[in-house]
Amino acid sequence: MNADLSLLPDQAYLDRAALSGRSVQEEVAAGIGNGEMPARYQRNARTLRPADQARLARARVALIGCGGLGGHVLEFLARSGVGTILACDPDVIEIHNANRQLLATQGTLGRFKVHVACERAAEVNPLVRVEPITISFRDVIFQGVDVIVDCLGGATHRKELQDKATAANVPLVSAGVSGWTALVSTTWPNETGLAEFMNGRENSSELVQGIPSPTVGFAASLQAAEVIRILTGAPSALRGNLLVADLAEMRFSSVSLQTGSPYSI
């Protein structure tokens, strides 16, 4: 972290926003432009420089699904300072979510996942805002978002989400998990994406293997890294590429999705 930066507590930005009528996120970005930095971001140091941190404060991300992948992605984005997160999930938290979903605790059973997401983000970082959407993403028009994060479970609606990202002209960061295996990929508008390979199938592995917690946290971590790098203008390592990770053998490989048509038997 630049030694010349003035480190400010969260409350300074909250107070400024209350006085100015501007959003907290705007106050954070403006403050960074004036040589300040929220103290909570100081350990992002040179990995996320002030200009990056200001970009994150101004960013809007649509998080589709707040279950296994989505709960972890929310945590990473909120801690990193992504200013506005549209959290979209019509489901409530159930006991079978508890093995892997960060938002599933004894106190949140039966509650809408997106409402719990709002509370969690507020507890983690009051400088970010989560807008809860309790209807399906299929009924939402994504305007003014910078990235969409595909944290859906199952294949049924993946292609529809990819088409929505293309319509919104924004990148889509996707993952799928089963057992100890994780797939992660980023799709630019009008390019081949993971959803085309999933092909709407309902016979996928996780229905038999289940999803242990480390696998979902791992995949979500890679998704969040991609989102943060895209938002800060850095190259996306997984654009058009698919990462295949086997956590049982700690085997990692990536393959281009652009070199052939989806393999569908």
Add this chain to the structure above:
Amino acid sequence: MRIHLVLEAILERYAPENAGACEIPAEMTVGELIRHLGIPEDLVMFAIVDGHMATRETVVRENASVSLCPYICGG
């Protein structure tokens, strides 16, 4: 001929002995390999041969590295 075979996730159950140095008939296509292994075709989401996405018509060469992945869509 010998290939290096990796069966991801739930497909592991179809792995032959010594999958890392697996003997298969020469000039097999990916589709034929899947049937040779007894894997139901609708379980396979994609195949990677020597680091590239393959189709069922892709021919598997000697010493090829072949990875077969089932549908993985959990979240």
